[in-house]
Amino acid sequence: MKAPLATTASTLAAPALPTPAVPVSFGDHAVHGSVRLGDRNPRAPYFFLAPFLVIFALFTVYPLIQSIVLSTQQTYGPRSARFVGASNFITLLHDALFWKAVRNTVVFTCGSVFLQLPLSLGLAMLLNRPGLRGRTTFRLIFFSPSLVGLAFVAMIFGLIFEKRTGLLNVGLHRIVGFNPDFPWLQEYVMPAMILAALWMYVGFNMVYFLAALQNVSRDLQEAAEVDGAGAWHRFMHVTIPAIRPVATFVVLLSIIGSFQLFELPYVLLGGGGPDNQGLTVVMYLYQNGFETGDLGYASAIGWLLAILLGTFAVVQRLLAKAEEA
Amino acid sequence: MRRSKRDSRRRACGFLSFGGWSIVFLACVTTVIVVVWPIPRRPGLTMWTAARNHTLIYDPMVQKWNAHQTPRVNLYLISQDALARRMMSGFLSDTPMADVIEVEKQVAGRAFAGPIDDVGFVDLTDKLRSSGIYGELNTPSLGPWTSRGHVFGLPHDVHPVMLCYRADIVEAAGIDVSKIETWDDFAEAFRPLIKDLDGDGRPDRYALNLWHTSTDQIETLMLQAGGNFFDENERPTIDTDANARVLSTVVSWVEGPRRIAADAPEFTASGNQLRIDGYVVSSIMPDWLCGVWKQDLPQLKGKLKLMPLPAWDRGGRHTSVWGGTMLGIPKSSKNFDAAWAFAKNLYLSEDLARDLYATTNIVTPVKKFWPKAFYDVPDPYFSGQAPGRRYLRLAPDVPRRTSSPFNPLAKARVQDALLELRRYALEHSAFDPVRLHAEARRQLKIAEDLVREQIDRNVFLKETAK
Numbered sequence: 001m002k003a004p005l006a007t008t009a010s011t012l013a014a015p016a017l018p019t020p021a022v023p024v025s026f027g028d029h030a031v032h033g034s035v036r037l038g039d040r041n042p043r044a045p046y047f048f049l050a051p052f053l054v055i056f057a058l059f060t061v062y063p064l065i066q067s068i069v070l071s072t073q074q075t076y077g078p079r080s081a082r083f084v085g086a087s088n089f090i091t092l093l094h095d096a097l098f099w100k101a102v103r104n105t106v107v108f109t110c111g112s113v114f115l116q117l118p119l120s121l122g123l124a125m126l127l128n129r130p131g132l133r134g135r136t137t138f139r140l141i142f143f144s145p146s147l148v149g150l151a152f153v154a155m156i157f158g159l160i161f162e163k164r165t166g167l168l169n170v171g172l173h174r175i176v177g178f179n180p181d182f183p184w185l186q187e188y189v190m191p192a193m194i195l196a197a198l199w200m201y202v203g204f205n206m207v208y209f210l211a212a213l214q215n216v217s218r219d220l221q222e223a224a225e226v227d228g229a230g231a232w233h234r235f236m237h238v239t240i241p242a243i244r245p246v247a248t249f250v251v252l253l254s255i256i257g258s259f260q261l262f263e264l265p266y267v268l269l270g271g272g273g274p275d276n277q278g279l280t281v282v283m284y285l286y287q288n289g290f291e292t293g294d295l296g297y298a299s300a301i302g303w304l305l306a307i308l309l310g311t312f313a314v315v316q317r318l319l320a321k322a323e324e325a
Numbered sequence: 326m327r328r329s330k331r332d333s334r335r336r337a338c339g340f341l342s343f344g345g346w347s348i349v350f351l352a353c354v355t356t357v358i359v360v361v362w363p364i365p366r367r368p369g370l371t372m373w374t375a376a377r378n379h380t381l382i383y384d385p386m387v388q389k390w391n392a393h394q395t396p397r398v399n400l401y402l403i404s405q406d407a408l409a410r411r412m413m414s415g416f417l418s419d420t421p422m423a424d425v426i427e428v429e430k431q432v433a434g435r436a437f438a439g440p441i442d443d444v445g446f447v448d449l450t451d452k453l454r455s456s457g458i459y460g461e462l463n464t465p466s467l468g469p470w471t472s473r474g475h476v477f478g479l480p481h482d483v484h485p486v487m488l489c490y491r492a493d494i495v496e497a498a499g500i501d502v503s504k505i506e507t508w509d510d511f512a513e514a515f516r517p518l519i520k521d522l523d524g525d526g527r528p529d530r531y532a533l534n535l536w537h538t539s540t541d542q543i544e545t546l547m548l549q550a551g552g553n554f555f556d557e558n559e560r561p562t563i564d565t566d567a568n569a570r571v572l573s574t575v576v577s578w579v580e581g582p583r584r585i586a587a588d589a590p591e592f593t594a595s596g597n598q599l600r601i602d603g604y605v606v607s608s609i610m611p612d613w614l615c616g617v618w619k620q621d622l623p624q625l626k627g628k629l630k631l632m633p634l635p636a637w638d639r640g641g642r643h644t645s646v647w648g649g650t651m652l653g654i655p656k657s658s659k660n661f662d663a664a665w666a667f668a669k670n671l672y673l674s675e676d677l678a679r680d681l682y683a684t685t686n687i688v689t690p691v692k693k694f695w696p697k698a699f700y701d702v703p704d705p706y707f708s709g710q711a712p713g714r715r716y717l718r719l720a721p722d723v724p725r726r727t728s729s730p731f732n733p734l735a736k737a738r739v740q741d742a743l744l745e746l747r748r749y750a751l752e753h754s755a756f757d758p759v760r761l762h763a764e765a766r767r768q769l770k771i772a773e774d775l776v777r778e779q780i781d782r783n784v785f786l787k788e789t790a791k
Contacts, residue, residue: 074784076439077417082784091782163588164604165595181527181587186538274538275744293417293438 071299081296088300098301100276101284102308104190108280109258111194112201113251120202120250124209139210142203150200154267157196161185185269189277193264201257205250212246213239259309262286281305369397370664373412374427375405376650378616382680386671394670396663398425405429412436415657416445424658425668427481430469430649431733437472438730440785446477446653447661458673466690468726470651473559478651479672480690482613485719486545486645489610489618492630492708494518494530494603502632508574511635512585518606519585531587534605537579537747538588540740541647542609547571547739548724549645550637554735554776555727561780563735563742563773569765570637572739573758576747581756597621609634611647612716616685619706626706631715644719646726688716695720735776742768 071088075081092098123142127135145153160167161184172178184192216239224234240247265271265278271287272279281301289298341349372387374380380402391397401423403411409432415422416436422445428436436445453459453476459467463483470478488511495502498518505511515532522529535542547553552567578586589599591614599605601624608614610631618625633643652672654664671677678689679699688700700713729735745768750756 074782076443076785077413079417080439080443080785084784087782159595162593162595165598177525179527186536275741291435293413293435 067299067302070296071303073296075295076293078295084296088297089304092297092300092304097276097279098281098284098304101272101279101281102305104276104278105259105261105280107190108193108197108261109255111190112197112254112258115194116198116202117205117247117250117254119198120205121209121247123202123206124213127206127210128213139203139207142206144203145200146204148200150263151267153196153200154264157192157199158185158268161192186274187277189265189269189273193268193278196264196268201254205254208246208250209243212243216242259305367397367399369395369399370424370658370660370667372398372400372425372427372667373403373408373423374400375403375408375429376427377402378685379427379681382677382684383671386674386676386680390667390670394667396660398667405432408432409435412445412655415655416443419657422655422657424660424664425652425654427650427652428478430651433470433478433651433653434728434730434732436477436653437728438783438785441473441475443785444472444475444477445655445657447656447658448475448477449479449654449665450474450476452665458669461673461691461693463690463692463720463723465646465723465725466649469649469728470653472728472730478653479668481650481652481672482648482687483690483716483720483723484611484613484646484648485688485716485723486549486609486611486634486647487631487715487719488607488634489615489629489631489707490607491603491625491628493628494606495630502630505632505635506639507641508635508637512578512583515606516585528587530603531605532585532607533578533587534589534600534608535575535578535586536588536590537575537743538740539590540736543571543575543739543743544736545609545611545645545647546575548726549634549642551642551724553725553727554732554739555729557727559727559729559731561731561735561773561776563739563776564766564769566762566766567637568739568769569762570758572743572746572765572769573761575743576750576761577756577758580747580750581754583756592617601625609647612686612688612712613648615707615712616687619686627708629706630708631710631712633715633719642722642724644722646723649726682713686712686716688713688720731776731780734779735772738772738775739769742772 070081072083072085073081074084074088126132127138127142132138161169163169163183163186164180166184168184169178169180169182173180182188220238220242221234224238229237260282261280262282265273265280266283266286269278272283285298285301285305288301289295369391372383374383380400383400387398387400408426408428411420411422412426412428412432413435414420453462458479462480466480466483467476470476470480490502495515495518500514500518502514505514512532518530518532519528520530521527544554547568550567550571552562552565552571554561554563556562575586577583587599587605589605589608590596591608600608600622610618618629634645636643652668654661654668658664673691675694675697678691678694678697681687681689682699689695695717700717701711702713703709703711742765746761746765749764749768750761755761
């Protein structure tokens with residue numbers, strides 16, 4: 001059967017030049033048709049690519065180049081800008097507050113990955129038990145916190161974590177005599193933020209894991225059981241490898257989301273909080289760019305963060321390749 | 326075979342479904358409508374404010390102005406954040422702005438960060454001096470609106486500070502506040518009020534509402550003690566004995582065996598409940614906070630009294646300052662003369678002084694209105710005291726402040742210094758202010774160096790200095 005492309009090609013107005021027949025593949029089937037390249041307008045592909053390239057250049061490439069230029073300037077709004085060379089980057093490398101923000105962000109990320117995800121997986125495994133009644137209801141209950149925005153979560157937990165009158169301190173005081181003045185939002189800011197994020201995202205990640213668990217082959221599980229593998233061995237050697245692609249995706253999503261953290265501490269603490277315990281990289285960037293007006297320094301922060309994350313991604317990729325090898 | 330025109334049209338129509346084409350059509354039509362539709366603009370001047378209480382007072386005054394004067398004024402109430410963003414956007418990017426803007430101190434400082442010629446407000450220095458208004462105003466009230474010797478706004482207030490206490494609790498304990506002159510006197514006199522009321526081993530009542538995270542109150546105490554963040558030339562003066570003394574004392578008040586203070590945050594429901602419960606017996610109270618408490622804490626009516634702040638030393642200052650608002654005219658205003666006439670009419674009128682005090686307890690910065698009788702009216706909320714007169718007695722002694730755009734940065738660094746000092750006190754079990762003084766100086770030096778580093782980075786201030 002002639003490929004449709006051959007008919008299409010022959011209808012285009014193009015001079016018939018002696019061109020070789022080239023294989024054209026459609027999905028899994030390579031079809032050898034008489035596609036004559038010279039019959040097509042050679043500029044056609046560029047016309048088709050043009051809209052995307054224009055938008056990409058305008059909204060991605062140009063801002064990127066502009067932000068590099070901006071990072072070498074000190075600004076007070078768009079009109080006042082002075083070239084300062086690498087001064088912003090040099091200052092940033094010695095900026096204790098920036099590194100504090102990086103440290104806070106990394107700690108929060110670790111809390112997300114090492115606390116939230118195992119909890120999500122555990123919940124998913126519980127929900128995946130055969131014969132469980134009300135699975136849909138439980139899934140909705142666990143997933144529903146992620147339906148409200150981070151700003152709402154921050155406001156709710158701001159009230160929960162209040163000293164002396166907050167739900168948590170009052171409840172624990174009544175039950176176990178806990179200190180009602182326990183300063184969650186003054187001295188234990190990071191645990192408070194991790195708890196709030198845990199409440200919001202555990203259900204969200206649980207849904208991914210549940211979907212992955214439901215696709216684990218039951219035959220493999222049964223075969224492993226027949227071979228004498230216990231529950232732990234089945235989990236480590238059957239379940240985990242089967243859900244690894246989804247788990248990798250969820251981990252990556254958590255890391256990216258954690259590094260973009262801004263609304264939760266901004267609404268919960270009104271900024272970085274006492275001793276900047278809740279200051280994150282994006283918040284520091286915002287404070288410098290939009291509160292102080294120094295867009296140049298903010299751009300430098302953005303680029304340094306991009307370099308740090310890029311380095312991390314490269315190292316992770318190399319380690320993964322080494323592991324595969 | 327050439328495709329027929331009908332086939333081409335059919336292919337084009339088939340590119341999208343009927344629903345898809347409907348959406349495209351609606352999008353195009355609404356785009357045209359939005360672009361072409363004229364935005365209705367009210368004629369006259371526009372004024373922005375972020376204080377709801379102020380609009381209640383300004384509305385009748387604006388209506389009176391509009392009845393007799395031109396151009397008319399349109400008053401808009403917008404949120405503080407929105408006002409700050411629109412103001413900075415207007416200054417930096419020439420987006421539409423009001424003709425008159427009422428700005429709070431923290432927001433106004435951001436307008437002074439760049440080159441002096443780029444400050445978006447009109448320089449009113451010459452106007453104030455030539456018209457004699459400068460001499461009519463309480464001089465310290467101009468400080469926050471003055472940058473590099475130029476005055477950019479009319480002050481709205483003075484904001485002297487007193488100490489507000491639970492008279493029902495204090496007088497029942499037999500404490501005579503007239504004998505209290507210094508903070509040491511206060512700590513000793515009020516210490517017997519610290520009690521465990523429910524038998525759980527933890528105090529349920531403290532003498533003072535203050536915490537190591539109460540940045541505004543700590544700045545207020547520093548100003549009272551003669552400290553400051555910047556000098557007249559806007560160079561940082563954070564590392565001083567006065568500032569160190571305040572930090573050391575605050576640490577001894579919030580931690581250790583001589584603790585007298587607890588945290589009942591202002592502007593929160595939980596803090597209000599703690600005040601009603603008597604968890605904290607006294608609070609640092611600027612005049613504007615009186616109006617807030619009247620609104621939020623009607624349960625405390627008749628239970629409160631005001632006293633001058635205890636001084637840091639005998640014969641020292643018995644007041645401080647907290648907050649502030651100004652009225653500025655952006656350079657983009659199309660009718661400066663009319664805006665200036667309206668601003669003077671609003672801010673320098675006796676009507677405003679009277680209504681502002683009646684509604685919010687805020688005393689005017691215009692000295693010629695200070696003797697007026699409405700400041701002497703007894704207030705049942707404060708157990709029959711006349712708060713206005715009490716605040717005005719202290720008004721001439723209000724400390725000087727600067728308008729440095731680095732003020733928020735300095736406050737944040739001082740906050741860090743205080744937190745480090747507290748950590749030091751807990752690690753070394755050292756809660757005596759005298760023992761903490763050296764460490765306080767060390768932390769304040771670090772804070773000052775960090776602020777100086779940021780100031781020295783600012784190329785625009787260097788250009789102005791040249």
